[in-house]
């Protein structure tokens with residue numbers, strides 16, 4: 243791929259790879275190839291009636307081995323918010339983890355688009371909760387706590403796969419959650435911003451960990467997996483997607499030149515590029531975890547199962563690393579840092595970060 247030369251200073255050249263978010267990465271070559279193909283095809287019908295959107299939809303149906311309903315939207319916040327809104331009335335509620343993206347990072351989008359459906363967060367103290375997971379017990383406790391008319395009626399369980407803590411629900415864990423959901427007549431939404439990383443970790447089929455395990459709707463993340471932009475909302479139960487197209491349009495999420503969102507999906511889905519990208523990101527997280535674990539004074543949290551590594555560093559070390567130009571977020575109270583790996587994270591970038599952490603931590607123990 244050639245980079246157009248830029249006159250504007252500072253816009254050309256390749257920047258250092260960072261670990262703040264998997265969204266820092268660019269788009270993968272396969273996605274860009276099909277983006278260019280979609281542009282080269284000249285005039286195409288707009289608003290999703292084009293052959294690229296049809297092809298990407300067919301490929302997703304093949305991948306999930308079911309005639310699902312697929313909608314391409316711009317980002318994950320919209321995918322989650324609109325999917326949840328379609329499962330709820332305004333007087334309903336959605337059960338989720340206290341660290342769920344829908345609770346902490348969507349600016350009230352799910353509540354806004356559902357006209358007020360309340361998010362009910364589960365307890366945060368159990369071992370599972372510390373790993374970012376919901377459990378059947380926690381769900382049961384919330385559903386049975388109040389059943390009177392003064393409290394919003396639980397209608398949906400939302401789980402994030404892979405979780406915000408870089409862990410992955412096993413097949414049995416998902417099945418146990420959907421079983422308790424069915425018992426209480428709740429629908430199941432899966433925030434799959436990192437669905438690819440979860441499937442790469444589990445080594446199961448996408449169908450097994452979703453609809454065959456009882457999931458009703460999946461928000462399948464493309465952006466973090468290597469697309470320039472775009473997520474797919476996948477309804478396995480087509481009754482639930484009634485009117486969804488109108489909801490997407492009203493929310494400003496219907497791309498007029500839809501092919502530029504859908505065509506890159508062809509690049510991800512063809513030859514399992516999505517899975518290769520995710521496997522690579524996961525492998526880089528393992529490499530980083532191993533590197534950080536070996537440094538005295540760094541305490542890593544749980545072992546990574548997806549593409550994120552969590553570790554405690556002294557605040558001064560965090561400051562020094564930031565001053566050295568490393569970008570990463572501190573999510574957990576007391577200096578917990580999150581390091582995300584992407585589809586294109588190079589082993590050399592991991593090594594460079596580990597070397598700098600070692601250098602900074604060495605400085606500490608020397609002066610401590």
Ligand SMILES: *Cc1c(COP(=O)(O)O)cnc(C)c1O
Nearest residue numbers: 317318319320343402406433435
């Ligand atoms: C990144 C992410 C999203 C999507 O976020 P957008 O910025 O709206 O695209 C959704 N859920 C989780 C868990 C995420 O990490």
